[in-house]
Amino acid sequence: MVDMTQSPTERGALARLWAEANAIQKIAALIGIALVLLAVFAPLIAPFDPLKQSLISRLRPPVGFDRHKAGFWLGTDELGRDVLSRSLYGLRLTMMLAMLGACIGLLLGGTLGLVAGLRRGWAEDVIMGAVDLQIAVPFTLIALLILSIFGSTLPVMVAVLGIAGWEQYARIVRAEVRRITGLPFIEAARASGGGLRYIALTHVLPNIVSPLVVQFTLALSNIVILESTLSFLGLGVQPPTATLGSMVGYGRDYMPTAPWMVIVPALMIILLTFSVQILGDWLRDRADVRLRGR
Incomplete structure (x- = not known):
């Protein structure tokens, strides 16, 4: 019978990739995996x-403090809602918005x-x-x-996050396309009668x-920060x-008396952006042949 699982070559490549990562990159990868699992299984985990x-x-404060109420491990907010449950669902929505926007x-x-x-x-x-115009104007002001004009509905929020950072993709793709289209194999494709669409899909995009x-990975962390900033405001x-972000925003008024309302979601934001940023740098180093030997 044919083994449909990973081949020894694939397992070896993953093991080699993991072995080449430094301690910080491994920690970031584990944190990222843990956060994704928490977000995906939030309905099952949230108490x-x-x-x-x-x-x-x-x-009510978290477990270990006076006035703690059993079952509310990370305390409650100003309306008696469980901070752990709200943080898990907030992480789920924040990651969903970031992925859609990216x-x-x-x-x-x-x-x-x-x-x-x-x-x-x-x-x-x-x-x-248009790229130069978006770079010149701080996007937070545009957002x-x-x-303020169209309201803070979920579709509008997704659209705002979606147009944040598009100019970076446009600049990268344009520069890479201009570099690739000057190579001999593109000239050969044109000489053989290949149309613009064929060249783009077959030779340029891959x-x-x-x-x-x-x-994409680097943009994720920027979108998380943008969403958190807008929700904070x-x-x-x-x-x-x-x-x-909204949990941090609404909890800031209770910082002197209930700091856990801010600490828990803020810590999740820090861990999420940290893991995504480190993994993005890791992918950049792996993708750029000029950096592999350093």
């Missing part, structure tokens, strides 16, 4: 309904960068002009303007996957639905 209120149990940015920026690199002329000028994957996902 309580994150929206369930109990004013009798409000502002995917939209990848598709939008990658497509425009591909068009700019292949078409040249006025199309390239318009696209790169605040959009959310050769720019690596930098796009690296940029009250312009993100509206209550009672919680994200990590």
